[in-house]
Amino acid sequence: MEPLSRSVAWLAFALPSGVAIGGLALVLARWARIHRRAKADPEALLLSAVSGSLRERGELASSLGELRTVHERLLDALPTGVLWVDQRLRLAALNRRGCDLLGVRPGVVGLEAAFVLEPFPWLREALGRDPGPAWRCSAGGRRWRLQRIEAPDRIGALVQFEDVTEAEIEEHRRQLRERFADLGEMTAGVAHQLKNGLAVIKGRGQMLKRAGLGEAAGDLLEETEDLERMVQRFLQWAKPLDPAAEPLRLEEAAAQALAELKRRSMSQGRQLTAEGEGGAIGDPLLLHQALVNLLENACQATPLGGRILVRIAEGRIDILDDGPGLSEDAALRMLRPFESGRPDGTGLGLPLALKWLNAQGADLRLAPRPEGGTCAEIRW
Numbered sequence: 001m002e003p004l005s006r007s008v009a010w011l012a013f014a015l016p017s018g019v020a021i022g023g024l025a026l027v028l029a030r031w032a033r034i035h036r037r038a039k040a041d042p043e044a045l046l047l048s049a050v051s052g053s054l055r056e057r058g059e060l061a062s063s064l065g066e067l068r069t070v071h072e073r074l075l076d077a078l079p080t081g082v083l084w085v086d087q088r089l090r091l092a093a094l095n096r097r098g099c100d101l102l103g104v105r106p107g108v109v110g111l112e113a114a115f116v117l118e119p120f121p122w123l124r125e126a127l128g129r130d131p132g133p134a135w136r137c138s139a140g141g142r143r144w145r146l147q148r149i150e151a152p153d154r155i156g157a158l159v160q161f162e163d164v165t166e167a168e169i170e171e172h173r174r175q176l177r178e179r180f181a182d183l184g185e186m187t188a189g190v191a192h193q194l195k196n197g198l199a200v201i202k203g204r205g206q207m208l209k210r211a212g213l214g215e216a217a218g219d220l221l222e223e224t225e226d227l228e229r230m231v232q233r234f235l236q237w238a239k240p241l242d243p244a245a246e247p248l249r250l251e252e253a254a255a256q257a258l259a260e261l262k263r264r265s266m267s268q269g270r271q272l273t274a275e276g277e278g279g280a281i282g283d284p285l286l287l288h289q290a291l292v293n294l295l296e297n298a299c300q301a302t303p304l305g306g307r308i309l310v311r312i313a314e315g316r317i318d319i320l321d322d323g324p325g326l327s328e329d330a331a332l333r334m335l336r337p338f339e340s341g342r343p344d345g346t347g348l349g350l351p352l353a354l355k356w357l358n359a360q361g362a363d364l365r366l367a368p369r370p371e372g373g374t375c376a377e378i379r380w
Contacts, residue, residue: 079162085113085127086156101163122146126159136164143168173358194231198224243283243359250317251277253284254310257291266296269304276312280380282360290353290364294319294376297349301374315380325368334366 075082081098085091091113099106102123108116117124122139123146131150136143143165149158202224209217254274261267272295291310298308301323311318326334334350354364357378365377 081161083123083127083159083161084156087154089113091116092156098161101161123159123161126161127157134160169363173363194227198227198231202228243286245281245360246284248280248282248284248287249277250280250312253287253291254312254317257288257295258310260292261295261299264296264299266299270299270302271307272299272310273307274310274312278312278314278316280315280362282362282380283356286356286360287362290356290378291317291319293349293353294364294378298323298374298376317378319376319378320369320373322373325372326366326374327368335364 075093075095076097078095078097081101082093082095083091083098084093089112091109091111094102094104094106094109096106099108102120104116113127114124117127120139122137122144126146126148129148131148134145134147136145138144142163144161145164146159146161149160151158202221205217205220205224208220251274258272258274262272295308295310298319298321302308302321303323306322308322309318309320311320335354350364350366357364362378362380365379367375367377369375
């Protein structure tokens with residue numbers, strides 16, 4: 001990125017420098033010609049000088065025009081946005097990528113920078129910084145990488161910027177996949193050992209029940225079944241995935257998950273509804289499992305009489321509950337394995353949903369709702 005920054009600064013410096021050097025060369029050349037022809041007729045000499053000067057100025061203007069065209073094309077070829085504000089605080093340049101990122105037209109070049117950049121306070125702040133290393137900021141729901149480029153004072157201010165939202169999301173997914181793989185290997189071994197031991201305990205409990213010790217056997221078998229469900233979650237976590245990629249109707253997937261939840265006791269006394277429609281490319285089984293996990297979590301958070309709404313649009317599903325809500329730190333923490341918000345939880349429900357969604361190209365984010373409760377946002 002450093003060579004690119006130096007190239008941008010050089011381009012901004014080259015055009016005005018070229019104009020100055022070209023003008024000086026023109027004056028010296030005319031002066032030399034006049035002195036060589038000092039004995040000629042003064043009127044003819046003057047006319048010749050004027051004619052030659054106009055011709056050379058035209059050639060110089062043509063050369064500078066070509067230089068400017070090359071300068072603009074080089075800026076437009078850059079993969080990042082470049083903003084140039086001159087000493088008069090006017091927008092001297094904004095390349096094509098910069099216009100696309102900001103959603104403005106090229107015709108803004110030449111206008112007052114304060115007027116053009118009014119909707120972009122993060123860019124105005126970048127112009128006021130000292131040249132130095134790049135930094136990142138959040139603005140308009142996106143993540144931006146910015147750098148104030150070092151340039152001579154007479155040039156003005158140069159800022160390079162790019163949208164790194166998708167790159168950061170992909171990096172986050174990569175880190176999660178690596179963490180999931182490491183934890184999966186560990187939990188697989190633990191789960192298999194627990195499964196073997198629970199099978200022995202369950203067999204002893206059934207023998208106690210047949211021997212007439214029903215009360216003791218019942219407690220033992222109930223605890224054993226709870227542990228078996230936990231082991232099953234561990235095995236699901238460790239299981240490698242081979243997701244399908246097929247067109248999905250999200251409203252149908254939501255309806256199936258809601259129908260399954262309504263058959264469970266945890267949904268009783270709570271209103272579960274869905275609205276909207278949309279499609280996506282994914283794995284129907286993994287999506288169903290993820291939605292069921294998320295709806296279970298929403299039911300456990302929502303008090304009796306509360307409402308759980310599944311809102312669907314193209315490439316997205318939102319699950320909104322009426323629970324107490326989560327702070328941003330808690331929302332991030334609960335997506336980590338074994339970080340449960342309940343004393344009796346395994347801490348794998350939400351991480352499993354995240355794993356199943358990531359495997360099919362979707363992402364999961366938990367966000368507090370302004371009116372209270374939590375929104376589980378699924379985005380393809």
